[in-house]
Amino acid sequence: MIHALAALLGGLSWTLAEYLLHRLDGHGMRGRTRSSRLHLAHxxxxDTFAPARLKVQAAxxxxxxxxxxxxWLAGPAGVAFTAGFVSAYLLYEWLHRRLHTHPPRTAWGRWARRHHFLHHFHRPHxxxxxxxxxxxxxxxxHLGGAPVVVPRRHAPPWMLTGDGQVRPELAGLFELQGRAPQPGPRPRPGVAAG
Incomplete structure (x- = not known):
């Protein structure tokens, strides 16, 4: 029982570390650290993520x-705490990438994308x-509310229909900002139209 509680506490501790790292280093350092530069590039x-080797090194x-x-401090319960912390970190890495690369399938998935994309596209602080x-x-x-206004050039493919509009099932969550692509063939560079 104590080991399960320690692992749970480790996972909860990761959520605080995640918040502080994201806020204080990712944004607060304004590009003065490597991790901040990588985060600001994201x-x-x-669709850009820090290289996996750097994540493994950090872990x-x-x-x-x-x-x-x-x-040393708590024996096996201390190891369980670390296992919970590291497991939550791995969950974070998987989830963060998935928020950007896969459509939501559940109400929680829709909430998580809205929450994260409000950070990305509306209020990064x-x-x-x-x-x-x-x-x-x-x-x-915390900032709630919807829909999230997403710059068209940053809209992930899973968010869009074939003609470049927000998928109907996501219309209450996201809106696009910027000009829609024009139908028809595009002129090739260096070739006069008409």
Whole structure:
């Protein structure tokens, strides 16, 4: 029982770390750290993510000392705490990518995309939690509401119909900003039309 509780507490602790890293480093450092530069690049191009090798290095760099410290301070419960923390981090990495690359399939999926895309496309100083809005509520950085206005050039393919409009099932969540693509053939560069 104590190990399950420690793992749960580790997972909850990750949500606080996620919030603080996102808010204080990702945005607060304004490009002065490598992780901040990578994060700001992701905001510029939402389909860009930090390389997996850097994520693995960060995870190992945290897991080894955290496991050692946890084992020393709390024995197996400390290891369970670390396992919960690292598992929640891995869930975050999977979820964050999926928010950008896959359509929602559940009410929670629709909520998570709206919450995260409000951060991306409306107010980057709000909605720093990705796996949970808890700390946004605690620290007063939560923004609710819909629809999210998404710049057309940043709209993920899963959001759009074949003619470049918001899919009907997502129309209450998202709106597009910017000119719609014009139907018909596009002139080739260097070739006069007509």
């Amino acid at each position: 905001h510029t191009r939402p 190992i760099g945290v897991t080894i000392p955290m496991t050692s410290l946890g084992l 709000l909605n720093h939690g990705v796996t949970s809005p808890l700390w946004d509520h605690v620290f007063g950085t």
